[in-house]
Each structure stands twice: as structure tokens, then as C-alpha cells.
Amino acid sequence: MNILKVENVSKIYSYRSKKVLAVDNISFEVKRGEIVGLLGPNGAGKTTTVKMIASLIEPTSGSIFIDGKNIRSDKKHALRKVAAVLESNRNIYWVLTPRQNIDFFANAWGFSSRSIRKYREELLEKFNLLEVADKPVMKLSRGMQQKVAVCCALIRKAPLLLLDEPTLGLDVMTTNELKNTLREIAKNDGNAILLTSHNMKVVQDICDRVIIIKKGKIIADDKVSNLIDMFSANFFKVVFKNGNINFDFLIGIKVLKSYNQEENKAVEFELQDEDALYELLEVIRKSGGKLISIEKIQPDLEEVFIRFVAGG
Amino acid sequence: MLNLFWAMIKKEYYDRRFYFFNTLSYIFTLYMIFLFVFLGAKSFLGNKTIEGIVVGFWIWGSTLDSYSLLSLSLISEARLGTLEQLFMIPYGFKWVSAAMIIANFIYSFLIQSLILILMMITTGKFLHLDVVSIIPLWIITIIAIHGLGFMLGGLALIYKRISSSYQIMQLVFAFLIAAPVGKHLYLKFLPLGLGYRMIQKVMHDGIKIWELPGTDLLILSFTSFFYLFIGFAVFSYFEKKARNMGVLSHY
Ligand SMILES: Nc1ncnc2c1ncn2[C@@H]1O[C@H](COP(=O)(O)OP(=O)(O)OP(=O)(O)O)[C@@H](O)[C@H]1O
Numbered sequence: 001m002n003i004l005k006v007e008n009v010s011k012i013y014s015y016r017s018k019k020v021l022a023v024d025n026i027s028f029e030v031k032r033g034e035i036v037g038l039l040g041p042n043g044a045g046k047t048t049t050v051k052m053i054a055s056l057i058e059p060t061s062g063s064i065f066i067d068g069k070n071i072r073s074d075k076k077h078a079l080r081k082v083a084a085v086l087e088s089n090r091n092i093y094w095v096l097t098p099r100q101n102i103d104f105f106a107n108a109w110g111f112s113s114r115s116i117r118k119y120r121e122e123l124l125e126k127f128n129l130l131e132v133a134d135k136p137v138m139k140l141s142r143g144m145q146q147k148v149a150v151c152c153a154l155i156r157k158a159p160l161l162l163l164d165e166p167t168l169g170l171d172v173m174t175t176n177e178l179k180n181t182l183r184e185i186a187k188n189d190g191n192a193i194l195l196t197s198h199n200m201k202v203v204q205d206i207c208d209r210v211i212i213i214k215k216g217k218i219i220a221d222d223k224v225s226n227l228i229d230m231f232s233a234n235f236f237k238v239v240f241k242n243g244n245i246n247f248d249f250l251i252g253i254k255v256l257k258s259y260n261q262e263e264n265k266a267v268e269f270e271l272q273d274e275d276a277l278y279e280l281l282e283v284i285r286k287s288g289g290k291l292i293s294i295e296k297i298q299p300d301l302e303e304v305f306i307r308f309v310a311g312g
Numbered sequence: 313m314l315n316l317f318w319a320m321i322k323k324e325y326y327d328r329r330f331y332f333f334n335t336l337s338y339i340f341t342l343y344m345i346f347l348f349v350f351l352g353a354k355s356f357l358g359n360k361t362i363e364g365i366v367v368g369f370w371i372w373g374s375t376l377d378s379y380s381l382l383s384l385s386l387i388s389e390a391r392l393g394t395l396e397q398l399f400m401i402p403y404g405f406k407w408v409s410a411a412m413i414i415a416n417f418i419y420s421f422l423i424q425s426l427i428l429i430l431m432m433i434t435t436g437k438f439l440h441l442d443v444v445s446i447i448p449l450w451i452i453t454i455i456a457i458h459g460l461g462f463m464l465g466g467l468a469l470i471y472k473r474i475s476s477s478y479q480i481m482q483l484v485f486a487f488l489i490a491a492p493v494g495k496h497l498y499l500k501f502l503p504l505g506l507g508y509r510m511i512q513k514v515m516h517d518g519i520k521i522w523e524l525p526g527t528d529l530l531i532l533s534f535t536s537f538f539y540l541f542i543g544f545a546v547f548s549y550f551e552k553k554a555r556n557m558g559v560l561s562h563y
């Protein structure tokens with residue numbers, strides 16, 4: 001069964017007689033063990049969506065079910081099934097140490113300290129936090145604080161984990177570490193994760209599925225690979241020798257990258273017009289260039305995302 | 313559920329330990345204010361009212377602790393981003409706040425008792441420390457203040473920057489404690505005044521809780537829980553509003 005079901009949910013914020021339609025009739029589901037990325041430009045409604053699922057913002061209409069429990073009418077049971085890190089490193093107590101924080105949140109959920117001790121130490125080890133486990137959180141780096149916040153969420157063993165921008169402000173190493181651990185947790189423990197991020201690399205690397213929202217509406221919901229395939233028909237790389245061309249004058253082609261490879265030159269582009277490829281080859285030939293190869297390339301999620309948001 | 317209460321008690325302990333010097337300076341400040349009032353009262357009123365001042369001060373200090381919990385602490389949790397996590401605890405915020413109140417009771421009682429001992433040593437007036445009678449009266453009296461704290465905490469969820477009222481409330485509490493409940497019956501229905509009189513009777517005159525007038529006990533319990541109930545209702549109203557406006561964590 002689905003761990004999360006969002007059904008025709010809308011949110012209208014009204015303040016000072018102004019009304020903002022932040023989320024516009026969205027529906028989607030998340031399966032157990034699935035990692036889903038919620039993408040969208042600033043103000044698309046990602047945080048609003050996540051906080052509605054966490055029961056912190058009341059939807060204007062629609063229903064949300066966690067593990068089959070309605071978060072409005074059966075809140076107590078629904079909340080047992082979900083844990084969230086919503087304000088990155090701000091969701092924990094800075095005066096307390098990582099161990100004390102983890103214990104606090106476990107206790108507050110009803111677990112005894114003894115029953116979670118083993119898992120707590122496992123988590124601290126997995127996130128490389130053992131060394132700082134007894135230092136006040138305020139003395140830790142931002143990345144460590146964020147990892148502690150994730151530990152505090154994980155300790156509850158809730159089958160659904162919500163993460164709002166978990167990699168915001170993290171360096172490459174820490175991002176990778178978090179990425180790997182999240183993937184491991186989803187795989188081993190069967191936790192479902194719904195995360196928002198502006199970091200397309202993170203999303204591409206760990207998410208099984210991506211939901212793109214724009215102005216509160218879902219404009220795409222599919223596997224990452226399917227989304228990439230959708231656009232890959234138009235992405236090419238052409239390698240040639242000699243010839244000197246200013247690609248900017250070509251219509252119907254969007255140049256992504258052009259570079260010199262040893263003696264060869266290459267251009268990666270997105271085709272926006274069927275005939276433009278032939279035109280490009282013609283221009284290369286006319287300028288005295290010799291064609292070496294044409295190959296299809298895979299756009300990355302970032303390219304796909306930009307196309308979706310610009311178009312849809 | 314016990315784990316939830318335990319969690320709050322431990323957290324409060326870590327907090328106090330971390331801010332140990334703040335706690336010390338808080339105790340010191342309260343004591344200095346007391347000295348000031350005590351020396352002033354002695355020269356104006358003579359020795360007669362000293363016990364009243366000691367007990368009144370003890371209650372006043374306790375009200376400050378309690379009032380700051382649901383107004384100041386709640387606001388600081390909202391600012392730190394932890395309030396949202398507290399709202400996601402499956403037991404519901406009712407129980408979470410109950411646990412916070414109990415943890416607050418414990419530490420407030422310890423700190424205020426320390427100040428009480430200091431005050432007794434300073435004045436040389438050793439009061440009747442009949443714990444069995446005092447603790448229930450103290451708790452019931454202070455519960456009314458948690459009601460007020462909830463009201464302000466609720467208001468603060470929506471109308472930020474309300475915490476400056478804390479200074480004003482310190483004075484209001486002092487007036488409420490000093491209210492002449494003996495003269496005007498209706499004053500018994502306000503928070504603090506009646507409770508203070510009853511605690512004073514226990515501590516000063518050595519009367520046991522069961523020797524106090526039953527109607528007063530009834531009025532005290534009824535009004536205190538009434539204020540708590542109203543406070544929580546107001547809080548819940550604003551909490552719902554904050555959920556609708558999406559501002560639970562904004563500060
Ligand atoms: N409490 C609020 N009151 C009024 N409007 C709000 C509130 N919170 C968000 N909004 C508005 O709702 C829309 C969606 O905001 P939301 O925070 O959900 O976007 P987001 O996708 O998380 O953006 P970001 O990528 O910047 O985090 C925005 O137009 C925002 O201005």
C-alpha cells in the first residue's frame with residue numbers, strides 16, 4: 001500500500017485581504033521505500049506541500065493520507081508514521097548535544113532511551129558524528145547540525161520521512177555523505193522519503209521519481225530516467241575538425257557547450273527545430289570543417305527541469 | 313507517555329545546566345529585589361509584615377517562571393524552529409505542553425525554594441515549611457498563571473513581538489498577589505490573590521491545608537483550572553489560525 005496519498009489538495013493563503021493560491025489541486029502518491037524529489041522554482045509551493053503533509057499547515061481543500069490514516073481525522077496515528085526535517089539545522093535544540101537531541105525526540109515520541117540506544121549509535125556512526133556526539137549542537141558545523149536533525153527524524157523509525165531542502169548550504173562532501181546515507185536508509189529500512197531540493201544533482205542521484213511543480217500545479221511526475229528520455233531525442237553532440245563557426249547565428253539550435261578537444265572541436269546542443277541539424281552540418285562543411293561524429297547525448301535533470309519550468 | 317514527560321524534564325535540566333550562570337544571576341537578581349523591598353518595608357512598616365513579604369515574593373518568583381514558560385519559551389522555540397517538531401509529536405500538543413508545565417514546576421519549585429531559604433535566613437523569620445500543605449496550594453495557585461501564559465503564547469503565534477508584555481505582567485502579578493481578597497469577595501476570583509493568602513496562612517500561621525475554609529479551596533481550584541482551561545482554549549484557537557496562515561514556524 002502507498003505510504004502517502006495526497007488527494008486534490010489546495011492551499012490558499014489569505015492575509016490582509018490578499019489571497020495567494022500556493023498549491024493548486026495536486027494529487028500524488030508515494031510508495032514504501034521510494035525516494036521522491038519535489039522540484040520547482042522558488043515559490044512553487046514545495047514547502048507548503050511538505051508542511052501540509054506534516055500537518056503543520058491546514059489545507060484549504062483536499063485530503064492527505066499517511067499509511068492510510070487521514071491526517072485530519074486520524075492525526076494521532078498519521079503523525080506516528082511521519083518524521084520531518086523542515087528547517088534544516090534549525091529543527092533541533094542547539095544547547096543539547098547530538099545524543100541528547102536524539103534521545104529527546106525519541107522519548108517525546110514515546111520510545112525509551114534504552115530501546116533506541118543501539119540504533120542511535122548506529123546512526124551517529126553512519127553520519128560520522130560519533131566524535132562530536134557529546135558536544136552542544138551549537139558548536140558543530142552547519143553540515144553536522146543538519147545531519148543531527150536527520151538523525152533525530154530517523155530515530156522515530158517512521159516509514160515516511162519529509163525533508164525540506166536537506167542539502168541547503170552543505171559542501172560537496174557532506175552532500176554526498178547525506179545522499180548515500182539516505183539512499184541506504186530507503187533501501188535497507190524501506191523508508192519512503194519525500195524531499196525538496198534545488199540541487200538537481202542530488203535529486204538525479206537519489207530520487208526514484210520526480211514531481212515538478214510550478215505555480216502550485218504538478219507539471220510532471222515520472223521516473224527521473226523517463227523525464228530525461230523525454231527530452232533526450234533532441235540533445236546532440238557534434239564533433240568536427242578545422243572550420244570556424246559562430247554558432248550563435250544558427251537558428252533552431254540552443255548551444256549548451258562548445259569546446260576544443262585536442263585538435264577537434266565539439267559542440268553540444270539542444271535541437272529546437274528538426275531541420276537545424278542539417279543546417280548545422282551544412283555550415284560546418286561550408287566553413288571548411290570536416291565532420292567527425294554525431295552522437296545523441298543525455299541531458300541531465302537540470303536541463304530537463306529548466307525545459308519543463310520554462311515550457312509547461 | 314511517561315517518556316514524553318521524562319524527555320521534557322531532561323531537556324529542561326540540560327537547558328538549566330547550560331545556562332547555569334543565567335540561572336545564578338536570575339536567583340541573584342530576584343534576591344536583590346527582595347532585599348530592596350525588605351529593607352524598605354522594614355523602615356516603613358516595621359517588622360510585622362515581613363513574613364507576608366517573604367511568602368509574597370516566593371509566589372511572585374514562581375509566577376515569573378511559569379508565565380515565561382508558555383510565553384517566552386514558546387516564542388523562542390518558534391524562533392529556533394523546534395516548535396514545529398513539538399507540534400508533530402503524536403500525543404498532541406496538549407500533552408506536550410502538560411509535560412512542559414510539569415518540568416517547569418519542578419525546576420521552578422527548586423529554584424524558588426532556594427530563594428525562599430535565602431530570604432528566611434536574611435530576615436531571620438523561619439516559616440512553617442509544611443510541604444504536604446504547601447505544594448498542592450502552590451501548584452493550584454500557579455496553574456492559573458499557565459492559563460495566562462497560554463493566552464499570551466497563542467497570541468504570540470500570530471501577533472509576533474508580543475513578548476514585551478512580560479515586564480508589564482511582572483507588575484500585574486505583584487498587584488494580583490497584593491490584592492485585598494479579604495475585603496472584596498470578587499477579588500478571590502482573580503488569579504494569585506487568594507492562593508497567596510492561603511499559602512501565607514499555612515506558612516505563617518502553621519495551619520494545615522485541611523484546616524483552611526473549604527469554600528476558599530473550592531474557589532481557588534475552580535478559578536485556577538478555569539483560567540488554565542480558558543488559556544488553553546485561546547491558545548488552541550490561535551494555533552488553528554496559525555496553521556491556516558502557515559505561520560507556526562515564522563518568527
Ligand atoms: N505563510 C504564508 N502566508 C502567505 N503566503 C505564503 C506563506 N507561505 C508561503 N506563501 C506563498 O505561497 C507560495 C508558495 O510558497 P512555498 O514556500 O511553498 O514555496 P517553495 O516552493 O517552498 O519555494 P522555495 O523554493 O523558495 O522554498 C509563494 O508564493 C509564497 O509567497
Ligand SMILES: [Mg+2]
Pocket residue numbers: 046047048
Ligand atoms: Mg521552500
